[in-house]
Amino acid sequence: MTLNPSPLNLCRSGGCTLTGALSVTTHVRDAVTVVHGPKGCTHHNFSLLHATSIDNDAFISPNLVSTGLLETEIIFGGEQALDRTLDSVLRHNPGVIFVLSTCIVDTIGDDVGMVCGKVRSVPVIPVPTAGFLGGTFQNGVNNALIALAGMAAPGTKNESRTVNIIGEKNLEYEVRENYCEVSRLLSEIGVSVNTRFVHDIPSEQIARLGEARLNILRDPALIPVGKYLKNRLGIPYIPSFPFGISGTFTFLKTVADACGVECRDAVDEERALQEATLADFSDLAGSTVSFENALVDQDCIQTVRNLARALSMKIKKNGRQVPLPTTPPVGVAGMRRLLHRWRRAIHA
Amino acid sequence: MVMKQIALYGKGGIGKSTTSANLSAALSLQGLDILQIGCDPKRDSTRMLMHGSFIPTVMDLVRERGDAAITLPEIVYSGFNGVRCVEAGGPEPGVGCAGRGIIATFQILEKFGALTGDVIVYDVLGDVVCGGFAMPMREGYAQEIYLVTSGELMSLYAANNICKAIQRLSSRVKSRCRLAGVICNAKNQPREDELVAEFARKVNSTLVQYIPRDRVVQVAELNKKTVIEFEPASAQAEHYRVLARRVMENTRFTIPTPLEIDDLESLAVEFM
Numbered sequence: 001m002t003l004n005p006s007p008l009n010l011c012r013s014g015g016c017t018l019t020g021a022l023s024v025t026t027h028v029r030d031a032v033t034v035v036h037g038p039k040g041c042t043h044h045n046f047s048l049l050h051a052t053s054i055d056n057d058a059f060i061s062p063n064l065v066s067t068g069l070l071e072t073e074i075i076f077g078g079e080q081a082l083d084r085t086l087d088s089v090l091r092h093n094p095g096v097i098f099v100l101s102t103c104i105v106d107t108i109g110d111d112v113g114m115v116c117g118k119v120r121s122v123p124v125i126p127v128p129t130a131g132f133l134g135g136t137f138q139n140g141v142n143n144a145l146i147a148l149a150g151m152a153a154p155g156t157k158n159e160s161r162t163v164n165i166i167g168e169k170n171l172e173y174e175v176r177e178n179y180c181e182v183s184r185l186l187s188e189i190g191v192s193v194n195t196r197f198v199h200d201i202p203s204e205q206i207a208r209l210g211e212a213r214l215n216i217l218r219d220p221a222l223i224p225v226g227k228y229l230k231n232r233l234g235i236p237y238i239p240s241f242p243f244g245i246s247g248t249f250t251f252l253k254t255v256a257d258a259c260g261v262e263c264r265d266a267v268d269e270e271r272a273l274q275e276a277t278l279a280d281f282s283d284l285a286g287s288t289v290s291f292e293n294a295l296v297d298q299d300c301i302q303t304v305r306n307l308a309r310a311l312s313m314k315i316k317k318n319g320r321q322v323p324l325p326t327t328p329p330v331g332v333a334g335m336r337r338l339l340h341r342w343r344r345a346i347h348a
Numbered sequence: 349m350v351m352k353q354i355a356l357y358g359k360g361g362i363g364k365s366t367t368s369a370n371l372s373a374a375l376s377l378q379g380l381d382i383l384q385i386g387c388d389p390k391r392d393s394t395r396m397l398m399h400g401s402f403i404p405t406v407m408d409l410v411r412e413r414g415d416a417a418i419t420l421p422e423i424v425y426s427g428f429n430g431v432r433c434v435e436a437g438g439p440e441p442g443v444g445c446a447g448r449g450i451i452a453t454f455q456i457l458e459k460f461g462a463l464t465g466d467v468i469v470y471d472v473l474g475d476v477v478c479g480g481f482a483m484p485m486r487e488g489y490a491q492e493i494y495l496v497t498s499g500e501l502m503s504l505y506a507a508n509n510i511c512k513a514i515q516r517l518s519s520r521v522k523s524r525c526r527l528a529g530v531i532c533n534a535k536n537q538p539r540e541d542e543l544v545a546e547f548a549r550k551v552n553s554t555l556v557q558y559i560p561r562d563r564v565v566q567v568a569e570l571n572k573k574t575v576i577e578f579e580p581a582s583a584q585a586e587h588y589r590v591l592a593r594r595v596m597e598n599t600r601f602t603i604p605t606p607l608e609i610d611d612l613e614s615l616a617v618e619f620m
Contacts, residue, residue: 071452076411077443108445 016131019045020140021100023170024148025127026062027198028206030095034065036082036112037102042066052171065089069104078110086115086124095203096151097124098144106130123151123203138221141167145225148198152209152233161259162194164212166229166237167222169327170199174337181331182216182241185248188266189256209233214258216241219327220299243328244303245274245310245335274332278310281339285312287346288319303328307335320346353468354528354595355484358496359506360474363533366565367496367591368471369396373576374585374592376429380466383424384431385457387484388473389438389446397427400572405437406453415452420460428577432465446473447480454483463489467596475506476513485517485525492528492601494556497547499532499540501616504547508612511551511604518603526601529556531591536561543619550615552605556598557591559584 018035022045025033035042042064053060067085069078082099089097101112106128116126127147129140145167163186168175183193194212195205209229215237217226226237236258242251249267256263289308291301304324308315322342329338356364356371365386372384386393391405403425409418427433436453438446457463470484484490493514497507507530517525530548532555534540545555568578575585607615 071448072410072414073444075407075444075446075449075452076439077445079443108448109443 015137016129017133017135017137017140017143018100018102018129018131019048020137020142021098021127021129021144022049022062022064022140023137024141024144024167024198025098025100026060026064027170027200028096028098028148029200029202031098031203032063032065032089032092032094032096033098033100034067034082034085034089035100035102036067036078036085036105036110037069038104039066039068041102049171056173056175063094074104074108077108078105079112079115082110082112082115083118086120090120090122094122096122098147099124099126100129100144101126103130103132106133125150142222142225145197145222146228148206149209149225149229149232151203151206153207154210154233158211158213159260160194160211160213161191161261162212163191163214163216163255163259164195164197164209164229164235165193165199165218166197166215166225167218168196168199169218172327174330174334175199177333177337178241178330181333184333185242185252185266185270185331186255188269189252189259189261189263191255191259191261210235214238214255216255241330243299243330244306246306247303247328248274248331270332274335277332277336277339280336281311281343284339284343284346286314288314288316289322289342289346290317290319291315291324292317292321297327300325300328304338307338311339322346349466351465351468352492352596353463353470353490354492354494355470355472355490356494356496356531357472357476357507357510358474358533359503362496362498362503362506363559364471364496365393366396366569367531367533367559367588368393368469370574370576370585370588371592371595372397372431372467372469373428373574374589375467375469375596376431377576377589378592378596381464382431382467382469383463383465384427384433384469384471385484386433386435386471387450387453387481388436388471389441389449390473391435391437393471394425394427394431394433394435396569396572396574397431397433398425399428403433403435405435406456407437407439407449410452410456415456418456420462423456423460424462428574434462445480447478447483450480450483454489476510482513482517485514487520487522487524491524491526492595492598493525494528494595495530495553496533497530497544498535499537499543499616499619500535501613504544504612504616505609507547508551508606511606514604515606527551527553527604528595528598528601529554531556532558534558534560539619543616546619547607547612547615550605550607550611552602554600556594557587559587559591 049062067081073081112126116124210233220239242248252263322345329335372382376382425433438449495507497503532544541558548555562584564584568575
């Protein structure tokens with residue numbers, strides 16, 4: 001319990017395991033996600049996902065179905081209710097069904113895996129998501145990605161110049177911009193995206209996960225997923241999107257090495273682009289800013305500090321508070337958007 | 349008279365249901381209106397009072413048609429000498445939540461105003477495994493808890509554990525739940541009565557009744573009756589009648605002082 005109502009304590013990434021998993025499974029277009037629990041668990045998450053997608057200019061009603069457990073199911077066990085719900089969902093011909101558990105069904109010990117294991121016409125994939133076990137939103141994301149990866153065909157040694165994007169933050173405001181930036185950088189070195197695992201894809205796309213040469217994780221919190229995919233599909237991974245000034249060069253070099261392509265020209269172009277961007281914001285030089293009370297992780301602080309120094313800004317405790325993202329800015333485009341916000345704050 | 353509510357707790361298989369049924373039968377013969385509630389999914393608490401039949405349980409009815417469509421006569425059955433019998437029931441073994449089933453049963457009984465009579469006897473399963481099985485000890489229900497135990501260490505161990513639950517619950521502001529005594533349902537070991545009496549003293553209570561092991565209990569059960577009904581003239585029936593009198597006269601209700609496991613074991617060794 002927290003008595004400190006700061007945004008850090010309220011941030012989504014600290015939230016329920018169930019919500020994290022839903023942020024993944026609802027991005028499989030032809031899937032239905034069954035939440036095995038009382039109806040409120042579904043209702044609140046539906047509201048959150050719907051509101052967030054509107055925030056991101058998408059109007060999506062997530063395909064959620066609750067098993068709607070009441071006290072009777074808690075006493076006698078909820079497995080039959082799950083079975084009935086799965087049968088009724090099957091009549092809508094989904095491509096895949098995900099079954100997410102809740103606190104109460106894991107407390108009473110429903111064997112969700114057993115019910116999902118019954119032979120049915122479409123895959124039924126359980127994802128353990130009981131929040132009371134102490135997991136966070138991120139654990140939910142990871143659990144869901146690992147469960148979904150079970151649908152991937154085993155990888156074959158290949159020479160393709162494609163990569164998978166693993167674990168995009170589907171609820172973050174800049175999810176689209178960040179993907180576009182990574183995609184742009186990849187195209188600079190002649191690499192394309194095989195699968196966005198998972199952002200707005202059909203379920204059959206998951207089967208092709210193993211065709212990529214490299215997995216690019218959205219951020220290091222997904223390393224357990226990266227390791228799992230490496231073991232299962234034999235695909236190596238890099239731990240994050242390109243963060244900050246030097247991060248972009250490292251990113252280009254690492255991806256180019258892994259895919260067996262050349263990157264010297266791309267790095268030169270990127271350096272020129274960065275310099276042009278910093279020049280565009282040269283009016284910020286000499287401004288005094290503060291990163292105190294920053295509700296972000298240390299990696300993020302380090303990245304924005306480097307950015308401020310590159311612009312000859314001063315960092316002091318009593319400087320002007322400037323907006324900070326919850327995760328480091330991605331690529332030069334992320335830097336540019338952040339610098340626009342700083343400029344507005346500084347010249348306000 | 350003020351309604352008396354008592355609960356019997358103890359290790360599984362120690363004879364709680366046999367003791368409860370005979371106690372209820374003996375109390376009814378004092379002319380008292382008795383309600384016995386079996387709080388165990390195994391639902392066999394009241395069977396001997398019902399001449400061998402398993403009555404439908406509250407949870408059976410909830411499962412079949414939901415709690416809205418249940419009526420009082422469908423859950424309360426009249427057994428030997430008018431003792432009213434209720435079985436809570438519960439889920440099939442291995443699924444669901446039996447503790448929540450007990451809580452739901454109590455809510456249904458409350459709704460019907462079924463908790464009436466001179467004495468209510470709650471017969472609760474083996475141990476206080478979760479909050480649901482502590483329900484009979486909660487505010488408004490049994491205020492007098494009897495521990496049923498033999499002189500065997502594992503049985504004393506369970507009884508001691510139940511003392512911990514009573515101690516915890518009795519510390520709550522409104523709680524009037526107290527340990528009312530220890531009933532020794534003997535295995536006929538040497539010095540068993542002394543051992544259980546000493547155990548009772550050490551947990552700040554008293555041995556209320558020593559009930560020796562007697563074949564008549566099994567014979568009565570094979571005849572689907574309580575000993576009180578089957579062999580009223582037997583010495584065993586007299587033990588149950590004495591127990592019933594002592595329960596009605598009992599005024600010593602205490603907050604128990606559970607033993608540490610080492611003390612419990614050395615106590616058992618002392619009386620070996």
